[in-house]
Amino acid sequence: MAQYEIKINGKAHQVDVAPDTPILWVLRDHVKLLGTKFGCGIGQCGACTIHVDGVATRSCSLPISSVGESSIITIEGLSENNDHPVQKAWVEHDVPQCGYCQAGQIMNAAAFLDQNPHPSDSEIDKAMNGNICRCGTYVRVKKAIKTAAEQG
Amino acid sequence: MTFIKTKYNRRSFLKASTAAGGGMLLGFNWLVSCSPTAEQLLQMPEEWFDVNAFLKIGNNGVVTIMSPNPEIGQNVKTSMPMIVAEELDVEWKNVIVEQANYDIKKYERQLAGGSDSIRKGWQSLRMAGATARRMLLEAAAKEWSVPVSELTTEAGVIKHSSGKSAGYGEMASAAVQITVPEEVQLKDPKDFKIIGTPTKNVDGQKISKGEPLFxxxxxxxxxxxxxxxxxxxxxxxxxxxxxxxxxxxxxxxxxxxxxxxxxxxxxxxxxxxxxxxxxxxxxxxxxxxxxxxxxxxxxxxxxxEGESTTDYKDALSKLLEGSADEPARKDGNPEEAFKNAAKVIEQTYSAPFLAHNTMEPxxxxxxxxxxxxxxxxxxxxxxxxxxxxxxxxxxxxxxxxxxxxxxxxxxxxxxxxxxxxxxxxxxxxxxxxxxxxYSREDDMTQGTYRPAYEVKYRAALDEENNLIGFQIRGAGVNGSPVFANRFPAGAIDNYMVENFNLESNISTGAWRAPSSNFIAYAEQSFLDEIAEAIGKDPLDFRLELFEKAISNPVGEKNDYDAKRYAGVLKLIKEKAQWGTKKAGVSRGVSAYFCHNSYVAQVVDVVMKDGEPVIQKVWCAVDCGIVINPEGALNQIEGGIIDGIGHAMYSGLTFNKGKSDQNNFNKYRLIRHQEAQMEIESFFVDNGMDPTGLGEPSLPPVAAAVSNAFYAATGKRVTSQPFVENM
Missing domain, CATH: 3.30.365.10 (Aldehyde oxidase/xanthine dehydrogenase, molybdopterin binding domain)
Known part of the structure; x- marks a missing residue:
């Protein structure tokens, strides 16, 4: 066990965990931020996507020992009032079915649009390929990203 | 207008609370459990009145409607309360939805399965709203000393012909004192305002904020x-x-x-x-x-003994070589028809085990x-x-x-x-x-899997290319996938189904549209093979079979309505402009009935780098009255992508009882890049009571795809997953 201070959504948190503890479980079990989801544990599904210094990252495969001073943003910290253009577009297009993967989809899409504000269709498809939606909401995910790109 | 006895499910309409005056203040726990939005919190009433198990009315007119059934992504948490709100006659924006706990004393069927939540909840949900509305009307009539017949409601307000009016909130405390009526009046569907209006998922905001809901x-x-x-x-x-x-x-x-x-x-x-x-x-x-x-x-x-993929595949094939002791259905004299046939067409279709792989383990x-x-x-x-x-x-x-x-x-x-x-x-x-x-590995390797299946179809044709005999032999692990009395039963004079069961120690169970998820693929692919052999358009060939099932059905136990079945095919024929050639586009058609709903689909495929790629899926659905068109479209799209994904890419294989796949690096699910086909859906507007929608769009699509692939490449895919068998 070791003491860590990590910055999540602009706030410092002290946790006492083993160095190999993935950030996903630090968030969920210790900081009690439950919006970041557990899907596969091996970085294959994208449900656990967060931003680390602005980059979309699979938190299930990121040990706390490697985070250091980096700034972590989770779905809870993406916007103050659920008004990030991606979140607004998600509501507008009524994207979710079960909803479980959607925080990861939104976080992945938000980081992608930060880097590429006016993406082509194929750039969107490629960027979102790591996020599985078992309900098959992919068509709406894409429509929402296009709306967010227009309005962001 | 429909009058209906409240005896049905009456216990749900009796007051849940015996608190003095019928009203009760609800505490913090309730607010947490239904987590209303910030706007809704601002308009929280000071007092709630429990009218029945499905709804409570606040003194300010805000209404809480309970969603009785489990929410798995089929969106019943939105659509079931919409039905209550419709008959109660309130504005949807004044409704807060709360997930009910399991309570067998209050609710009749708290189950998510069989695409049955709306179908089986339809009457009781309508009556819950209508009963509450009637009690509010009676309370107003008593207070104003006027007959109930002179009162009307509109958007949560009771109105009298004299001009007097009161919001539901004002009458709620009196309404809960009213005896539950013996009979209530339901709306005429043409007066529906909420049902039929595209309505957003009630948890949509919470999901996009990452609130803890799961x-x-x-x-x-x-x-x-x-x-x-x-x-x-x-x-x-x-x-x-x-x-x-x-x-x-x-x-x-x-x-x-x-x-x-x-x-x-x-x-x-x-x-x-x-x-x-x-x-x-x-x-x-x-x-x-x-x-x-x-x-x-x-x-x-x-x-x-632990089984390997080759073990059960061989065993399934072997079963299909024999005859069943007793056919599951036999019409006419199929043996004679095949003996006299000028030509016999035969095809075997198969599919592997599938894991459910819900994203939440x-x-x-x-x-x-x-x-x-x-x-x-x-x-x-x-x-x-x-x-x-x-x-x-x-x-x-x-x-x-x-x-x-x-x-x-x-x-x-x-x-x-x-x-x-x-x-x-x-x-x-x-x-x-x-x-x-469960870890993902625990989840994937300890499933109640969609069984592995193999089914053999045979068709007998006479000299004039008439379809004179049809035979299906179906085998599956822990049960055959063939529904003996579904189409094309009823449309062919000499018809026989034989079912075979392969027992296994691998646990199996229902997987979205059980059995249908495979058999629709086999049946609708084989119908294309027959159509080609007899030189008919595949869609028109299906319509001919339905004509026979309508005008002169064979047998009595046919589990489908041939007119509605033909209806969706005709609708998709018109909408997709079936029959008109588009340069570079190859098409496939498929239709299937399950969960009391009818679906027909046309898939357009184009060739890219020598591979067939799905460009568009056209989908016609007859599920009766559509409660929430927004949610309905989402279900249809999801079912189509799910159906395409599993037919194309997925499969679970075994080695001595151990599955070869245990996580998403080995088990392939459809991903974003593979799911970029356009989907356009159409509903049959017939005003009939609603039927299932969570499953019916999935089964037919695999055959529409395989038929389009055949049209594009000349090669028929007879095994799933397609990518490994093309």
Missing amino acids: GLDYQSEGMLTAMIVHPPAFGMRLKSVNDSAARAMSGIKDIITIDCLPDGTEKLWSDVNAFPELVAVVGDSTWEVMKAKKALEIEWEVVS MNFFADVTKEKAELAGPIQTPEYLSKTVASVLGLPEDKVSIAMTRMGGGFGRRLYGNFGVEAALISQKINAPVKLI
Whole structure:
């Protein structure tokens, strides 16, 4: 066990965990931020996507020992009032079915649009390929990203 | 207008509360459980009045409607309350939706399965709203000393012809004193305002904010985390455990073994779990428990032979070579027809096991004491879980409570609540509240899988290319996929179905549109093969068969309405402009009936780099009245992508009882880049009572795809997943 201070959504948190503890479980079990989801544990599904210094990252495969001073943003910290253009577009297009993967989809899409504000269709498809939606909401995910790109 | 007796499900309409005056103040717990939005909180009433089990009305007119059924992503948490709100006659913006807990005393069928929530809830939901509306009207009539017949309602306001009016909130305290009416009047569907209006998911905002809605998010004071270890292969069981290293690890509280189906347990249909004896690791945090699992030294023993993919594939093929003792259906004289045939067409189709792979792995919370068991989590069948938990824990059933969380997918897996029983047993044994979590590997390798299937179709043609005989032999692991009385039964004079069962120690169960998810592919592909052999357009050939089933049906037990079936085909023919050639586009058609709904689809395929690529799916649906067109379209799109994805890419294979795939790096699911086809859907507007929609768009699409692929490439795909068999 070791003491860590990590910055999540602009706030410092002290946790006492083993160095190999993935950030996903630090968030969920210790900081009690439950919006970041557990899907596969091996970085294959994208449900656990967060931003680390602005980059979309699979938190299930990121040990706390490697985070250091980096700034972590989770779905809870993406916007103050659920008004990030991606979140607004998600509501507008009524994207979710079960909803479980959607925080990861939104976080992945938000980081992608930060880097590429006016993406082509194929750039969107490629960027979102790591996020599985078992309900098959992919068509709406894409429509929402296009709306967010227009309005962001 | 329809008048309907309230006797049906009347217990739901009796006051749930005996609080003085019928009103009750609801506390913080309720606000947490339904988590209203910020705007809704601002308009919170000072007092709520419980009118019946489905709804309560605030003194300011805000209405809370209970969603009785489990929410797995089929969006019943939006559509079921819409039906209540319609008959109550309130504005949807003044409705707060609350997920009901499992309560067999209040609700009739709290189950998510069979695409039945709306179909079976339709009457009771309408009556819940209509009964409450009637009680409000009677209360107003009494207060104003006017006959009820002079009163009308509009958007939550009661109006009298004199001009007098009152909001529902003002009449709520008086309404709860009114005797529940013997008979209520339902709206004429042409007056529906909420039903038929595209309405956003009630949890949409909360989902995009990442609010804790799911079972895995459930929190309770002092709660520990548990994970299980199950045998590494079907046919094996626990022999011994050496847990000394794991016990010494950081954060580990206990390591125990449990038996979920001890001798003498009366098994329900939901108790199909192949691994009742498990090792459970309990600790403070998930990661610590995950690490301790790896430090366990466990010995397993073989109780029955572990099967490999070649074993059951060979066994299924062998079954199809023989005759069944008794056909499941026989019309006319099929043997004679095949003997006299000028030509016989034959094809065998097959598909592998599939895992459900809900994105939220199996999990459940349980807090069990000597007196009671409190459970919470994602479950499609709370009633069955409650019964099994009571029986295994040795508690009376009324001492088991279940709170239903939103589910990160179901697809049938959460019909089988072994994980809930496991959580309850672990909590009982360690005497503490516990949340059980499966890893993805635990989830994928301990499934109630879609069985592997093989089916052989034969068609007899005479000299003039008339279809004179039809024979189906279907075999599956733990059951044949063939529905003997579904189409094309009824449309062919000489017809025979034979079903074969291959017993296996691999646990199987319902997977979105059970059996249909495969048989629609085989049947609708084979019909194309016949159409080609006799030189007919595949869509017109199907319509001819339906004409026969309408005008001169064969047999009496045909489980479909041939007119509605033909209706969706005609609609898609018109909408997709079937028959007009588009340069570079190859097309396939398919139609299927399940869950009382009819679906026809046309798939357009183009060739890219020598490979067929799906460009567009056209879909016509007859599911009667569409409650929420927005949610309905989402279900249809999802079913189509799910159907394409599993037909194209997915499969679970076995080696000596152990699945070769245990996570998404080995088990292929459709991904974003593969799901970029356009989907356009059309509804038949017939005003009939609503039927299922969570499943029916899935089964036909695999055949529409394979038929389009055949049109594009000249090669027929007869095995799933397509990518491995093209």
